[in-house]
Amino acid sequence: MKIGIVGAGLGGLLAGALLSKENEVVIYEKLPIVGGRFTNIGYKGYQLTTGALHMIPHGANGYLAQLLKKAGCNIYIENSNPDGLFRINKKNHTYKNIFNLVGLKDKIKGLKMAANLKIGNVDKNISFGEFLEDIPLALDIGNSFTGWALSLNAYDTPMEEILKIAQNYYKFGGPGIPIGGCKGVIDELVRVIKNNNGKIITNYNVKRIEIDDNKGYINPEENEEEFDIIISNLSPKLTENLSNMKIIKEKVPIPSKGIKVSIGCREKLIEHNGVLFTPESERINGLNCPSNVDKNLAKEGYNLIMVHATQIKDNVKNEIDRVLSDIDNLFGENNIKDYEILHIQSYRDEIPVNHASNGTDLNPVVNNRFYLVGDGVKGKGGIEVEGVALSVLNAIEYINK
Ligand code: FAD
Known part of the structure; x- marks a missing residue:
């Protein structure tokens, strides 16, 4: 098959690397570089x-x-250990230890919550915030987790998503960092696609996608290629705007917003290779230090620290000021000037x-000729x-059916 x-x-x-083993694949990218976000x-x-x-x-x-393994990519991902620490009362705590930070009543409630989450014994129709709100510290921790991992407030996170995330966590474990960082992954995907004779065309702005009963076309006014299948890696909204297909029907995807700050620092604010969640910060949800895994991600002798915050209010400048003030406090507490x-x-x-x-994703299948991939159509x-x-x-899976 010929796939565009x-x-x-x-x-x-990723779709290109997997499909180019057995199909002719051409990828069109608007920017001079690949890898997107x-x-x-x-x-x-x-x-x-x-x-x-x-x-x-x-x-x-x-x-x-x-x-990535199935596609034939050689990537080493170092798993985080511990997955996460929690910054509470100016100290870093493990997950187990945070149960000791609350009174007996809340400790029992918290342990029961954690057990119910593990076995899935929870009302699926509430939000994660509603699930946690009985214990203020649990709600703060929940917010820092959803803020870091999903760029969402806990009240905007459906419990159904959290249950599936918990299941995946118990099955696969927590996060890891690839050697080479994000680009380490992207470079390997490009290598595999090229090895499979797939084509990647950069600086190519797709303005139109046409699908008919027999074929699919990309920029049909200037491009004569005919495709058996077209896959869009663009947002559902942009894909709908560029194509002759209706994509957004009853469910409307809601984007998640965020602010990221990258920091260089000689001293080690974070010793471990997982996330440092900051439930007590006003805006920031957490930070990590990827150069603890791959020192080439930072300048020699320095550390790269990445801070993430969900964007809560619309005024971006104000939100950034609050994020910077949280950062200032955190480094100050650690006496790092x-x-x-x-x-x-x-x-x-x-x-x-x-x-x-999470929870507003669409189905990746438009019809048997047209599919979407990416973070607008994530699986549950x-x-x-x-x-x-x-x-x-x-x-x-649908294409191969
Ligand atoms: P994209 O990366 O957006 O790819 C779409 C591609 O389409 C782009 O290359 C774009 O240039 C191209 N394109 C757009 N329009 C056209 C056009 N008209 N013609 C041709 N090409 C076009 N995820 C994690 O798992 N771990 C993290 O630590 C993490 N942290 C994050 C922190 C921040 C601040 C952000 C913003 C995201 C983070 N994510 C993280 C999310 C992750 O980066 C994204 O979910 C993922 O990269 C999305 O990939 P994608 O292929 O869906 O889309």
Whole structure:
């Protein structure tokens, strides 16, 4: 089959690497670089990113890692250990230890909540915030988790998604960091696609996608190629605007917004290779230090720290000021004065954290000739790039039917 893919983000490249083994694949990318929101930007000796925090939510065993392996990519992903620590009362605590920070009554309630979450004995129709709100500290911790992992407030996160995320966590484990960061993954996907004789055309802006009963066309006015299948890696909204197909029907995807700050620092604010959740900060949800896994991600002798916050209010400048003030407090508590803010990025509208926040994703299948992949069509419980991988898995399953 001849397959045309619109967009060379992680979703488009992953689909391309898997499908180019047995099909003729052509990928069209608007920008001069590939990888979309999952690649590196070299700056002052650091490997910053176009989006992601160099983290793969279920590490070396999750959906993405499995599909990368299936595609033939050689990538080493180091699993985080511990997955996460929690900054409470100016100290870093393990997950188990946080139960000792509350009174006996809340401790019993909290342990019961954790057990119910593990066995799935929870009302699926409430939000995660409603599930946690009986214990204020649990709600703060929940908010820092959903803010970091989904760029959502706990009250905007459906319990059904959390239950599936918990199931995946118990099955695959927590996050990991690939050597080379995001670009380490993207470079391997490109290598595999090229080895399979797939084509990647950059600087190619797709303005129109036409699907008829027999074929699919990309920019039909200038491009004579005919495709048996077309896969769009663009948002459902943009895909609908560019194509002759109705994509958004009864369910409307709601993007998730966020702010990211990259920091260079000689001292070690974070010793471990997982996430430091910050439930007591006003805005920031957590931070990590990817250079603890791959020192080449930072300037020699320095650390790269990445901070993430859900964007709560519309005034971006105010939100950034609050994020910077949280950062100031956190470094101050640790007596670190010498750090450099390398990059501040805000994500919303057509470049959000996710094109569909968890629970608002669409189905990846438009019809038997037209599919979507990416973070607007994540599979259920798919955190970020794990959801992108699930979208690819779901689309390919239909294509191969
Ligand atoms: P994209 O990466 O957006 O790819 C779409 C591609 O299509 C782009 O290359 C774009 O240039 C191209 N394109 C657009 N329009 C056209 C056109 N008209 N013609 C041709 N090409 C076009 N996920 C994680 O798992 N771990 C993290 O640590 C993490 N942290 C994040 C932090 C932030 C601040 C952000 C913003 C995101 C984060 N994510 C994280 C989410 C993750 O980065 C995204 O979910 C993922 O990269 C989305 O991939 P995609 O392929 O769906 O889309």
